[in-house]
Every structure is written in structure tokens, then in C-alpha cells.
Amino acid sequence: MPKILIVEGNTAEGRRRAVAARGREANLLYAESLRRIRGDLTLGVAFPADPDTALPDLAALKAYDGIAWTGSSLNVYNGGPEVERQLEFCRTCFASGVPQFGSCWGLQVGVVAAGGTVLKNPLGREIGLARKILLTESGRAHPLYEGRPSVFDAIAVHRDIVTALPENARILAYNSMTRVQAAAFQVGAGAFWGVQYHPEYTFGEIAASMRRYTAGLVEEGFFQTEAAAALAADTFASFDRGGTAGDRWVFGVDADVLDPAERLRDLANWMRFISEE
Template sequence: MGLRFLVVEGNTRGARQAHKQAYGLTLSESYAEVLQEIEGGAVCDIAFPADEGANLPDAAGLESYDGIVLTGSHLNIYDRTPDIVRQIDLMRAVYASRTPSFGSCWGLQVAAVAADGDVRQNPLGREVGFARKLTPTEAGRAHPLLEGRPAAYDAPAIHLDMVTALPGDCTVLAGNAVSPVQAAEIRQDGGVFWGVQYHPEFSLGELAAILERRTDILVREGFCRTPEDALAYTADLAALHRDPTRFDLAWRHGIDAEVLEPQRRTREIRNFVEHRVKTEKSARGRA
């Protein structure tokens, strides 16, 4: 029997539709595709906790999944609006269900807050395009989440917020000059969460589609001098997505095989499936 995943979409309905218009899929739909590419035959359900009245799984429903994955989001968790509080509450239920869970960016932030950590704006500003020189901590070098990652690596990223206060039972696994918490394991109420602040699930095509909708931010915050510069940057990323052998573009933007090769870029998700989801499923099968 194939693996069953629940993909928890972090965005509100309007943001989901905007992403789908730009990229052809919502964040959760593209995340589900990544999971199905990693694990052929996987079944992925999608939940929308940002939506009022959404039909969310109860405790037994959460326990029935082999793994739960949280996507990114346009929201800021410190706003604590009802669409955010519902997601924090769902993550608390995920911990209590003890189902293996993983999250990217917003997913890590929700998991931290649900375990009584805190998230604030990064005083150094936004990390956009790529998180550079990600470096495993001593704990991270021995942790299965980062198995196969080199001593320093880059990954797709776009975020302004970061974990600023660690939950009580949290192990930081990687950081960089922009944020000291780029990967972590959090334990709460018998559940174990693995998460990253970057986006191993993003192809260069999806990253380009996101940044193309945010050219005003790229210019306003000084990443690009003009809107034309910003569009040229996103066009390069999209071209490199279509043809990963474009050495000229890879060289120009400092993008190496850790990003260009899908198996390497999605390393953390693959490790989660292999070392948490399959291991837990096997253990439950023996019980």
C-alpha cells in the first residue's frame, strides 16, 4: 500500500489563486507533485486551514496519514489573525497525533510557534532568491534530515520572518549569515517535526514565478535597481529551469548542482520520507 500524505497549504484562498495563475498550481499542489515524484504511488490529500469552516482532519484522521507536510505562506505569523491561529492549532494537533511532520519556511515557523517558540521579522531583512552558504551545525552534520548535504550549500528561499525564540525541545541543524535557524528538529507532545526555513520543494521555475509577482519588493528593498532588472533576473531563472545545462546562467547567478539537480535540491524532503515516514510506517506495521 502506498504512502498517504496530508499537505497543509499555508496560504489564504486569494494567495492560492494568485500562485495558481502565475505557476499553474497552488503551493500545495506543487508540493504534492514533488512528494509523488519522490515516492511513486503516494496519495496526497490537501488541507486549507486558513479557510474559515475548512473541513480539517480530526485526531484519528491525522493519525491515519503516514506523513504531514506544511507549505510556505504569504502570511506573517505574529499577526495572529484567525486564519493563522487555525494553522497553529492544527499544528498542535499534528504534534499530538505523533504523525511524522515536515515543513518549509512558514511550515517551520508554524511548528515553532505551536511548540511555544517565537517568530519575528529578521532585522537583517529579507532573504530572497537563494539562501547562501547554509552550514550544518554539529548536530546537523550527524542528523538524517541533512544526510547527503555538503559542508555548505545553497537552496531556494524567500522569507522576511525567522524563528527568533526556540521551542523548549528544539535542535538547530543548520544556519547561515542571514538566519541562525535554517533547519531544525522540534519535539512536542510526543510528535517530531523536521523543518527548514528555505524551500527545497521549489523548482527554479516556481521560484521565478513567485519572484516575478514580487518585482516591486525586489526593487524597493534594493535587490534590483529597476523593474526591468528584476524581470531579467526572473527570466534567467526560468530559462535555467527549462535548460539546466545553461552554464552561462548558472555561473552568472552562482547556482550549482545542489540547486540545479532535483534529487539534490529536494534532499531534505527525500530524507524525511526515507528516515521518518517509511521508518515510522514500518514500526507501526510491526506493532
Template sequence: MNASLHFLMIESESEAARERRRKSVGSSSGESFADTLRGLVPGCRCDLIRPADADGPHPQPDEIGRYDGVFLSGSPLHVYDDRPEVRRQIAFMRAVFASGTPAFGSCAGLQVAVAAAGGTVRPMGARREAGFARRIAPTAAGRDHPLLAGRPPAWDAPAVHTDEVATLPDGAVLLASNAVTQVQAVEIRHDQGVFWGVQYHPELSLREIAAALRRQTPDLIEHGLARDAEAVEVQAGAVDALAHAPDRRDLAWALGLDEQVTDAALRTAELRNFIAHLVRPMRRARGRGD
């Protein structure tokens, strides 16, 4: 039953980043992600921890194995920085792989899993996906992969990132790409674990995307995506308006979006697929029921 599902939510934002986000949208990345999961699986339990923090918990594989699924949120963390918080986060992800617990990550969560399994991540330079990743398309391997079940031949998705996967680790399968970022979706099999991840953000609402654009105003201007703060506000305002009225076809048309983004059930497809096609079958295989 839904009430029996028990998830571990991993957040790697610094305290300062958490507070900036809370002032912007009322919650940190992990808190927001956990709320999305509770909406998808009413009655599920979500424990949120921050293993990147110096005083954060660092559960071992046997403790992680008590959960039905692990989720890693996005964050400003750069996994190529040799910093204590990065090392702690990667070490934790290796424990997740060792536990055999199915894991899902978006954006920086994907990048942490890649690094933990032996791949590499790099900065994107002048390129950006700010607001939405456009025309994502499955690879040959991704067309029949359950992570992308229900997605059309090409789709857009909420996305905010300045880093990307450079090389995939052994045991990884590329599932989707677009013209900006080659690694948009991937499966990684490493140690005892299976990880499904995406570079975009199926967990984010349009309201959160609008707030992210506003927080990134200086960066968007610096990289030529907006001429000034007023231009950013026009774009963010349109996204915000669509968040409040997702059936506004005029707003969707102006932003170049369709129901893959405006419909919350379609926008969260990868999360639903992960729970249906990996979490629940593995839960049954472990003898924990449905």
C-alpha cells in the same frame, strides 16, 4: 511499497494568494508541493487540506494519525499576527504533534510548527532571502542528522521569505544556519510528535523561484535588492532559463549556483531524507509495513 504511503498536505495560503500563484505558475503552494511528493514517491496518495480557512477541515489527532506523514507548505501567512486564520493553523499543528505523525515543513510551515510548540517568529526587517539562501551550513548537531544526509559542508537552496524564527521552542535542535538567518533547519520534538523543517524550499522548482521573484518585484526594489523592474526581470529570466536547461553551466555560473540547486535530486534532499529516515521507520514501527 510506495503505493501504500499516504500523506497529508497542509496549505495556509489565502484564496487570493492561491489564485495569484496559480496565475503565475499554474498551482498553489500546496498543489505544487503535492506534485513534488508524487514525483519523489510514485504512487503515493496526497490529501490536501486548508485548515487555516474558516470553512476548512480541522481533523483531530486520531484522524491525522491515519497518515504516514504530514507536510506544511510555505505561504504569505505571518504567524505572529493574531488573526483567526493564524490561530486555526497553529491549533491544527498542535493536533499534528498530538497525533504522533511525523511532519515536515518549509518556510512558513517551519514557522507554524515553531509557534505551535512554543517558539517565536519575527519579521526580518530590511533583510531578505529572495531567490536563494546562500552558504547554509550544518551546526555540530546537524552534521550527522539524517535530515541533512548527503548535503555538503555548505550549500545553497531555493528560498523566499521575509519572516524568520526568533526563538526555538523547548525540545528543538538547531541543525543548520547561514549568515542571513540563524534557523535554516531544525528538529522539534513536542507532545507525541517529531517535526523536521527548513526555512528554505527544497520542494520548489527553479521555474517557481523565477515566478516568485517576479511576484515580489516591488518588495525587491523597495529593499534595494534590485534597482528597477527590469533588473528583477533579468534575474528572474536567468533563473527561468536555467530551469529549462539545468545543464547550462554558463547560467549556473552567472547565478552563483551549483548542482545542489540545479540537480532536482539534490535540491529535494531534505524531503527524500524525511521520507526515508523518519516516515518509513515510523510506519514500520506502527505495524503498517514498508
């Protein structure tokens, strides 16, 4: 029975905003996705962004089979105690030797904790779907992408990107928005697999993100009005129920993101990896 620690990347205020936009706390969403893959899990949760929270020490971390980092509304380059606590905790996780997986913010924290860099993407925000993610030669051979086609779309929302990877890291996937859509690296005995998109997300969750960032999406030119942004969010949410053929065609939503098993494939492959360790 695998034991996994979920590391929540948001502050308490960030979690409140997510729920107010009809979304879920990231740790709860991750727990639901992991249990969809495998029901016989023991899950723990850590909140390193929160001040004065108790975190597992090195000995406690070694009792876990895997550590999964969620997304976050934070920006790692802004620093501050809520970021620094997460970076320090990630370094402790590396020291434990327990395999880690990171989605979006999780990838960024792992990269920076291991010596890489993250910056705001000069190409702008990627939201809704990350289009035409291409596997590299390393990606096609990596167990993270077992069963994946060489090109696929994925649910995504991020404005920041990895600009320099840690030593000996391998880029596993990329697209026109960022050269690092996925990477794998190791610090000591600690292996880290990370993706810039969100395999754990539902369409409802990306709709909640669109509601949170409505004003910014209009300002950035994604939509002409807030009403248009709200309509798009509602349409995205409908894809959890299949949506209409017309909406799927207009938004370019195909089986690689409509099928929950396909969306979760990368996480499922990581789960298989830690179960075999």
C-alpha cells in the same frame, strides 16, 4: 504505501496570486515533489487558512504516516483567523504523534505552535538562493541531512525568521541570514523537522515569487527597476532547463540546486524516515 497529508499554508487569495504570477498552488507543487521522490503515495490536502473548511480530526490524522506543511505568503506574527486556525491545527497534528515536515512557513508555524517565536528579519529578505547554509554538529548527525555536504545552497524566499526555538529544539543548519535554517524538535510524541528554505521548489516557482514581489524587491534595493527584476525572474526560470553557462556563473547556481534530486534530498530523507517509523 505511505499516506501523507499536505497542509496548504496560503489563503484562497494567496493561492490565486501565486497562479496569476505563473506559479503553482503550494499544495500542488508539494504533491508533485513528493511523487517525484516516491510514486506510490496516497496524498490528502488540508486548507486550514480557509474559513469554514473541514479539517481532519485527531483520529483521522492518525491514519497518516506524515504531515507536510507548505510555504505561505502570510506572516505568523500578524495573527488573525487564517493564522490562528493553522496554529491550532498544528497543535492537533502534534497531539496525533504523526511526524511533520515544514518548509519556510511550515517551519515557522511549527515553531510558534510549540512555543517559539518568529519575527521579521532585520537583515531583510532572502530570495532566490539561500547561500552557504552550514550544518551544525547536530545537523551533520541528523537523518534529515544524510548525504548532504556540510555547506550547500538552497532555493529560498522569506522575510521572516525563527528568533526563539521551542524547548529542547536542535538547530540543524544556519547561514549569514538566519541562525535557524533548519531545526528539529518534538512535542509529546510528535516529531517536527523544518527548514527555512524550499526543497520542494523549482526555479520556475522562485521566478513566480520574484514576479509577485517585484515592487518590493525594487524598493528593497535588489533591483534598480521592475524590468531588471522581471529579467532576473525569467533567468531563474530558465535554470529548470539548465540555463546558460554564463547565467549560471553570474547567479552562482551550482549542482546543489540545479540537480532536482539534490534539491529534494531533505524531503527524500524525511520520506525515508516516516516509511521506517
